[in-house]
Amino acid sequence: MNHCFGVRSWETQRQFRRGQRRERGETEFRSESSGISPIQSPTSTINLTNRAYHIAVRSESYTKIWYKIHRIDDSESTSSPASTILEPDKASISRALTEIPQTKTISLISDYFDYSEHTNHLCIDLHYSIGHARTIYDPLKDILLLPSPEISIAFGRFQTAANPFPELPSRDFDTVQHRLQALRDLLNTEMKRRRWRRKSGEIMQMEEAAKGAFVLRNELRTIERLVCRLHATVESNIGWLRMGERTEVAMMVVLELRRNLSGFDVQLGDLEQHLCSCLNFVNQTRVKLFHQVMFRRNTR
Template sequence: MQCLSFNLNSSAQSFPSSPQSQHQSQTHPNGLNSCPPPNSQGNSTDETPRSSTTQLSPSFNLTDEYTRALQTNSYNEIRSRIEDQVHVENSIETDGMEDSYQLSLSQVLHPNRESVHQALRHTDPKATLTRLVSTYFDHSESISTLCLELYKCISNARFLYGPVTELLQVFPNELSSINHSQCDWAFDIFLKFNSLDNPFPSPDSHNFNEMRRSFSQLKEQLDQRLHKSRSRGRILDRAMTRSAICLIGTVLGVAVTAVVISTHALAAIVGLFATPLCPIYVPSRVQKKHIAQLDAAASGSFFHIKDLDTIVCLVAWLHDSVERDKELIRFGLERGRDIYPIHEVVKHLRNNHGKIFDQLKELEEHICLCFNAINKFRGKLLEQIHLHQYTDS
């Protein structure tokens, strides 16, 4: 039942946190990244990400935004695709696990790895832009791998809690109504629950923070490159303005001078003023295309970090909740099949059971939203790369 290890080597658009996640604690006791504030992942209803610096208007309704995000065609398509692949993988023997994993990822990750490699094959591998873009594609694939594995963990968690759900539906609330047959049934369910591993990875023992750190470093590098490119563009714009002013002054000077000097001298003056003193700078089309690619990768990185924060927070809560339930059940098992301790264990399980399934549903939604954002930004970046290649050919 234990999901595969998430100690991954870090290889748009995002969506608002669900209303429920606003009530979670902002800092995990184990030092995890805190859950992002509700307005850090806001999106417009047309699935276009809001600027990270944009303040939400007073009329912004987080619940409505989140509901709309879950109703988009792209969300429903990616969710259906993920569910199909998880179902297929669960039916495949573990001997073919690696092959089935690659198959599943290729089915839900678009553009897939092969499409990206084909596009990057026509770029300069030593160029800084190529390195940054390639790193973004690798990191986004790593998050996709994580999301796919966590989706399987959700399926495993529902399997783990299935018998407990059945028990809670029929087990009496009143101590006086419980019989020994029901106690035996509950005890057997507790034994089964205790024998299975926690389906969720411990944030302490897996490399969630390493993945976030890698994306944060990439975002910083992309921002620095964007700043440098845009500064260079502004310098060229100012140079063009000065050149235009200089040229106008030259023409006026030539016009005045033409009144008093000969035609041959006029040509010499035009050459003197216009050529060495007033060079004209033309902005590079290539530079603008590079900025478009950097901007797409930087925007994607920003939103993926926010999505990862939310997902890690939910996984941490679910992992800890399962551990608490296992500890509670072990407490009951140690006291045998007596009615009173079993009644107490069932009572405490009942108090937290609904919340666990709410959080499973929310994690499932955020994984699909994250996948949707990954595919959107990968597609946007690949489109910019192709546009660059086609216009230069």
């Protein structure tokens, strides 16, 4: 499966991040000298309307994911960021699964590990889309403070910037959601068939995987809506920027863009939090299932 949404290759991502670090150099120096971290607090823009979500994004595991995903932006490592975030790693899971009898349950659990890994890739790609969007639009906020004639000239530079967000549903995104739903259906069917046999260990594994598939699909549907909204906002901004080249309407465009960019920052923050929440849940479920698999292996 292609995990890149057509945004950029992993090597291109590394080059892009190096450029971001050069651009951030002066800002980071000021931040360090004032004792302020250049990375935003993971709980600074929390939406309090959902109690369960509010609790989740204040958890220690969520905070760990938040800082880890932002630190990889500054990493010079040649390894994939998805593998840096994913726990347990693919090699450990593959090794554990090959050391126990290959039953239908294990086949379904293996599928869940695969689909959760795909979800991890999708979230990481969208994380880079957020960084790309901020790199494009943060300078625009400064331009909006310039006199009208200069604004009209400056707007032309932003029209050629590609929309950093995919136009969903993309094939990759849709495929993962479909497979998660199909897996949950298979797990539920298998659990109903096996209840009378009292195979508690396998039932527990299937219950955990079914719950994980259900939650991840819902998370991806929420993320999909947020990405669609961001894509539409960027397209709207591009339209306003084209109008802004006409000096006589430049100030009207400035007012509209100021309003749009304020909301745009909120949208980026919402998506960022949901991505971290999804990555956190991926790891939590994988760890639980991995421990169950290891227990079965050690008690054979």
